[in-house]
Amino acid sequence: MQTEDAEVKRLAELKTFLEQRMADLEHEIDSLRMLLEIVDRELAAKSFKKAQPPEAAEKEVAALRMIRSRSGSLLATMALKEKEARIVFNPEIRVTQDMRPFSSFLLRKVLDSMREADLQRVSEGKLGQSDVLSYEVVYDGDTARELIVKNYRDEQRLREIVNSVKWTLDTIASSYK
Known part of the structure; x- marks a missing residue:
């Protein structure tokens, strides 16, 4: 039983680790999306100039x-x-x-x-x-x-x-x- 309790404990720790890692990755993805939006706005503002008569x-x-x-x-x-x-x-x-x-x-x-x-x-x-x-x-x-x-x-x-x-x-x- 002791091995079974240890295994359950390890599985619970693994689950907690995975959930925490997923939360960290989701937070990182959200941050990357915000940064990408900022870069897109800056890129659009700087690369697309208003047409000037040639x-x-x-x-x-x-x-x-x-x-x-x-x-x-x-x-x-x-x-x-x-x-x-x-x-x-x-x-x-x-x-x-x-x-x-x-x-x-x-x-x-x-x-x-x-x-x-x-x-x-x-x-x-x-x-x-x-x-x-x-x-x-x-x-x-x-x-x-x-x-x-x-x-x-x-x-x-x-x-x-x-x-x-x-x-x-x-x-x-x-x-x-």
Whole structure:
């Protein structure tokens, strides 16, 4: 009987221990839940900011300009951003790479000259390499569809580019007539 009483006593102690341990764990779980709620609130407050209107996106919205001939017919459409001008030629005007006013005047004499002047200013330390004028002609087969000019930098240069494009396309268009 003595062993049976000792066993009952041990079982009772074990039961008390288990109940106490369960109570401690439940208390710990409650504390962890409260801490988790606090962390969730702080995380929500700090990571989710109110939406602000994107300033950079507003600057990147292109202003459209129509480039017209002396007679008023559409020669090209220009989408103008802060550092880039995309000039899309009128599809009715067929411009090829080997056409004289396009390659010899617009590309070589105007744009390449501007680029060379910029490179000279870079070598003199007056201009950063990332600010040098560059351009790309987008072709569809052998027909030029678009001229992309980057880093034109100021209104005077842009005006010179637009006037040169206008003269070039007007000259090409009048040669068709």
